[in-house]
Amino acid sequence: xxxxxxxxxxxxxxxxxxxxxxxxxxxxxxxxxxxxxxxxxxxxxxxxxxxxxxxxxxxxxxxxxxxxxxxxxxxxxxxxxxxxxxxxxxxxxxxxxxxxxxxxxxxxxxxxxxxxxxxxxxxxxxxxxxxxxxxxxxxxxxxxxxxxxxxxxxxxxxxxxxxx
Numbered sequence: 001x002x003x004x005x006x007x008x009x010x011x012x013x014x015x016x017x018x019x020x021x022x023x024x025x026x027x028x029x030x031x032x033x034x035x036x037x038x039x040x041x042x043x044x045x046x047x048x049x050x051x052x053x054x055x056x057x058x059x060x061x062x063x064x065x066x067x068x069x070x071x072x073x074x075x076x077x078x079x080x081x082x083x084x085x086x087x088x089x090x091x092x093x094x095x096x097x098x099x100x101x102x103x104x105x106x107x108x109x110x111x112x113x114x115x116x117x118x119x120x121x122x123x124x125x126x127x128x129x130x131x132x133x134x135x136x137x138x139x140x141x142x143x144x145x146x147x148x149x150x151x152x153x154x155x156x157x158x159x160x161x162x163x164x
Contacts, residue, residue: 003103005053019068023090027125067091079119084112086122105138
């Protein structure tokens with residue numbers, strides 16, 4: 001089995017969006033189709049925001065898309081500069097527990113190192129013990145003293161005022 005990370009293109013964007021919708025269904029997240037399409041198009045067209053990949057498995061002469069990964073970029077004084085946030089790491093159920101994720105983590109670390117990314121962060125659904133155990137086996141550490149918090153901002157309603 002050979003595993004590759006393939007950047008989605010405009011011709012594969014529908015397949016990529018379908019994988020995101022599968023992840024949302026699996027995690028019982030609200031699906032906002034218009035928001036997903038807009039965000040995916042923005043990510044693909046602006047590489048400074050992050051990187052998306054389709055997970056391609058080559059097995060017995062066949063290429064199969066088994067999932068996807070999205071890493072967005074941010075900046076952290078605490079971590080010494082640029083960081084990568086693994087926003088989504090999804091393998092279809094039939095491809096889990098076959099060592100694929102274990103092969104992908106070093107690929108993500110290599111991408112990080114080559115792009116001056118000092119740390120990788122991610123969120124794990126509290127109820128997803130398997131994912132948490134997987135990431136801990138790969139040296140991701142829970143930050144017990146921190147709680148991730150989010151507030152959605154309606155950009156169309158917020159006037160932009162920047163002092164010069």
